[in-house]
Amino acid sequence: MTRVAFLVLAISLSSTILRAQDHFYSTRSYTVKNGLPQSQVSSLLEDKNGYLWVGTHGGGIARFDGRDFKVYTTLDGLLNNQIAGIQMDRHDNLWILHFRGLTKFDGRTFKKFEAPQNSPATKQMWKMYEVGDTLFVLSVRNRVTKIHNDSVYYWEKNIEKECRRVHIGPKGEVCFYLTDSTFMITRADRTIAFKPDIKLNGVYNFFNYKDEILFRNKDGVFRLDTDNRRVVKKPWSTDNFVVYYDEKDEMFWTANSKGLIKENFTSNKVKADTILRETEVSEVLRDSEGNIWIATNGDGLYKYFVQDFRCVTPENLRGVMAFERDVDNTLWVGTMYKGLWRLKDGKAHSYFQEMKEKDGGRNSINCIRVSPQGELWVGTAYGLGRYNRATDSFQWYMPDDGLAGATVSCIEFDEGGMWLGTNNGLTFFDGQTFKNYTQKDGLNENRILSLHYSTSLKRLFVGTATMINAFQDGKFNNVHVSELANTAVLTMRTYKNSALLIATTGNGVVIFDPKTSKRKQITTREGLASDFIYFAGVDEKDYLWIGSEKGINKILLDDNWEIVENLHFNDDNGLTGVETNQNAFYLGAKEKYFGLVDGLYEYNHAKDENLTPFTLHLSDVQILYGEYSSREYSDSTFGFFRIPYRPHLPPDRNHITFDFNRVDKRYSKSVKYKYLLDNFDAKWSQPSSVSSVTYSNLPPGDYAFRVMVTDNKGSWSQSKIEYPFTIRTPFYKTTSFVAGMFILVGGIVTLIFYLRVKQRIDRAMVMERIRQREQEAVRKEIARDFHDEMGNQLTRIINYVSLLKLNGSVYSNGNGHAKNGSHDLYTKVEDSAKYLYAGTRDFIWSIDPMNDELSKLFLYVRDFGEKLFEEKGINFRAFNEVKEPIKLPYGFCRQANLIFKEAMTNAFKYSQAKNVSLTLKRGDNESFDLSLEDDGVGFYTGDIQKMNGLQNIRERADRISAVLRIHSEKNVGTKIILNFKLTKSFKYGVAF
């Protein structure tokens, strides 16, 4: 990008835009109608993304992306709407120079630097330049302002020597011309100052020529020789002021009193075109796409650019309906009402007058074709014309001569002759005779719109207002293609050997291969400008040229018939008339012509430069249409637009708008975008020129927003966007939280369950304890009552008997025995009472819950044995091997006690033993053995059944689920073993 400041240069002439000699160049004006904020443009700048920044004299600054102007004013944050200059610093900040201060714009925010009101030199600032990291601003009256790192070091510092001119050289160096004729050249590393050794009559203006700095004064043009610190006069061919040297085209943009001129005087042949007249030009800029931008003071902005098309016909040749290029390079142009034209050697000849007499019918040209034999045929609304080159006249054929209809709409040739589509059927002409085909012969309709003969299929295709008929071997067949339903077929061409390229009126372009039935429909959804297609043709490189009422699309398909390139041409590209026509296109290898409503246009083949397109970029990421700043959720930003890098958005900031753009100042309307949001969209969007998309209600997750864009050739570009971002998961949806909640809920449920169970158990235990206490209380009460009542009563009986015996002994023989035997009776009563006493005591003992323990049982039995066996002097021993307390079920003590009392009594009475032992020990399988063993006479165990006492103890053993084993051996002794198991009880409804 090269930039030339052009001082106020008044050029007074008409503002007519002249067509340059180079026909493909064109000038386009942008005014307030197009969105420019003001028609006084002061400065221009192209940034890295390709945006053109346009400073105005009161309307603020505008950013142009090829389509629209985005305007920034004081309302947006500018210090002032008057712009004196624009400069982009090395950190991608835009510095906007006003007459009394500066504004810095970082793509998001504006920062104002306002000159102090009471500054001694309050006159305007006029020049801004950057040296290294520092920005300098020159004001009139020798004042300079220095800004570094957003800090103003001084405002309007006075400098000793007045600066007359400032110029930025080709390498970025700043060149000053001071009042004392000193030149000062400042670079980032050094400054050179010198006074030329020759006398100079001032400096009018500087300009860059290749890598030289030149200046002009009234003596001519001089070169600054900084190495030798001198100025050198340079031979020069023009007297005009050089505004800008276009190194690429080797053109000088110059100005004189007549206007803005494009000159080439470096070659031998001097060439000069006046581009603008009567316009005050303030700056000329060539952008990276080859467009020349001209800022004017009052006439807005002009774009001077190479066009893709140029109109080659005179202005009165309009409504081009048919075109053919003759074998001798003559161009034949048929118009709607203005008849047939012949263009040859730059001259246009009209046949309008010759054909006028036929009610103008023959001046309505439908088609022009040159036969394989070189004959030129013209189809008109009133007959078919055959051109005679020798006489420059036409021979006419009418229905009377054999044509099916007077209006010939299309002409086609096959190996045998010529086919004519008319308003009343199809005609075949072999040069001699005409043969007609109508609905009677199988045509679906008599009004023929288009014809195409496929040499590979040897088949003629006939297009009508509703379908295609295929003619082969004398028969018509309907070609069924669903995509063609209810549309007229305006043109047909062969695409890649056998496929038909069909232009439809409403269904876009249809490609259909009759051999394979493969088909493809291309509509506006695929990127066509319109679905109403006038023509569709194929060029030598298999590019499809598709004309509609909205211009021309140039499309390239891959082998799968998918679009790989798609360029759209309209008035932006030189097709001023925009609307194309059915039979007016010619696709030669070297020349391509298109007939439009306003004339014939030639395509610019030579234009194909390989300019690198600007890259696709995001221009904004907005949350809820900008209500919240997306930058708050990112650590850093990137690019001019300060896009947040990998933002992590809260779950409720999930309404996101992406603005993206690829600046194209040449084919702005051809730029198409496709986008896809990874992790959300299933497939890429349809191509669209809309450069913004909004996603709302995005669920939490990681996303990547992707965009693809077409390049300046219309193909999907390598320049892509992949923009990752994250919508955070709300804390209540995080895995850890859910897991935590799950655990918590599980824990609470378990706890509740546990507490309920525990409560039930506790309650059951309390109930059990109460029950036990009550039971124990009852048992104790019973025991006490028995103790008191039974005990006393029995004591009385025994005492009474004792007294009776005492009284009886008075009459006895002194040894205690009554004479009459009543003493024995007393003894029996006493024994019974004692027995009852003992039994009661046992019962009372066993009913006391304190005694429900194995060791107490053992001691009780032992105490009984101790007393009993002492009477007879039998040695009684007791052995307890179970030391720990073992709880016994209620009732067990009583039964066990009675068993062993019976056993001991038996041993006492009958065994004649000397030694008796009582043993408690553990048996097998957690059982216990309580046994009584004596060394007495023993007995025959077979008699047990007969012994009531032993039977009783067996029954008692059964009651307490114990096993009683009796071993007895004659003269060895007897052993009685009670084996019992104290099983765990089932309590409280829960197993323990």
Next chain:
Amino acid sequence: MALPFKKRVMIVEDDQEIRNSFSLIVNSSQKFTVVNAVGSCEDAISLLNRDKPEIVLMDIELPGMNGIQGTKIIKDKSPHTDIIMVTVYEDSELVFEALKAGASGYITKSANYMELLSALEEIVKGGAPMSSRIARMVIDNFHVNPNSPLTKRETEILQLISEGKTYTQISEELFISKETAKTHIKNIYSKLQVNSKSEAIAKANLEKLI
């Protein structure tokens, strides 16, 4: 008519029939004479100085002051009086409490006149047979006391009784006669009476240690 060499016996029993029959049985002996038979401890205590009994047959369950409280007061007032508890069954906790209160032994109510008199004699001479439960209570009582008044032998005997050993086994293990064992038991009974004093000493010692 009481002979001077007969032991003076007082009967404390609320059941008049039993009281009368006990009086008749005791009086039938040449060695004992009933100096008074009363229905409550209060009466017994009030007559203590007048009747000066050498032996008191004391029922445990009595209206008003029970036999254990009565035993304590009688022993305080007349330390040389032997008090014999009369109980329905002998291994009751009340028996032990009475022994602690100063009783010299106990007899069961089931004894006939022969047994009653011989038991009286035996108790005067030595102690009543000790049940395992009483033995265990005695051990527990003295176990907490570091300055136990029991001799080593007495402690051994008590331990064996509490473990369920018979007198036969004790005499075999300790190489003593059954009678000796019983004498030891008499001593143990009498030592139970010093229990409160020794406890006080133990407590004092313990506090001193602290």
